[in-house]
Amino acid sequence: MKKYLIISVLGISATFGSCFYDVEEELYPSLECSTANVTYSGTVLAIIQGKCYKCHDAATNTGNITLEGYANLKKYVDSGQLLGAIKHSAGYSPMPKNESQLVECDIAKIETWITEGALQN
Ligand code: HEC
Structure with missing residues (x-):
């Protein structure tokens, strides 16, 4: 019973x-997720700083990769490596390394920023 x-x-x-x-x-x-008005300084920087700088700021430079500052980040935007890594696309090393993938909304925001030209805004 x-x-x-x-x-x-x-x-x-x-x-x-x-x-x-x-x-x-x-x-x-x-x-759930708004991708309106995404900017480098207001949106993308905080995500990268929070999840990636511990390995990829200029001082740490893990894997010889620095994402600190717009110009450094932009190189990896232009090469396709940034999006490939955070989306865990085939052929890229999945990031953040050994941690769970970024939440979908953060990936969507970064992708929107890139689609809109990855401006230094
Ligand atoms: C724990 C340390 C660590 C963290 C956190 C981390 N990375 Fe990495 N990253 C690495 C290492 C180490 C490499 C070199 C490749 C490898 O070993 O996988 C790398 C490589 C990369 C590459 C080149 C990948 C390729 O396939 O060309 C990119 C882009 C990248 N990281 C972006 C990021 C982003 C964006 C974040 C945050 C969302 C992040 N990483 C968080 C350690 C880290």
Whole structure:
């Protein structure tokens, strides 16, 4: 008897749990991630600083790669390596190294900034 009770409680919470999540995602996709008005100084820099500078600032320069400052970052934008690395595309070393991939929204913001010309804005 006790066993059945536990199983049904688990079943109910699994059902409602997933249901709520799905509905929220469908109803409010734009609240989840906004790629409007992305800029280097206001958006991209903070992501790169937070997730990449510990290995790729000018002083650390891991793998002989510095992403500190616009001009240095831009080199890896232009070569396609920045996007390839953060999207874990085939042929690139997945970044941040040995850590979980950037959240989708941060990748989308960086990709938008690049598509819009990777300006020093
Ligand atoms: C723990 C240290 C570490 C962190 C954190 C890290 N990297 Fe790297 N990165 C490396 C190393 C080491 C290499 C040299 C290639 C290799 O060993 O995979 C590298 C290589 C790269 C390359 C060249 C990859 C290629 O295939 O040409 C890019 C671009 C890059 N990193 C970008 C980033 C970005 C963007 C972040 C943050 C999202 C980041 N890295 C975070 C250590 C790190």
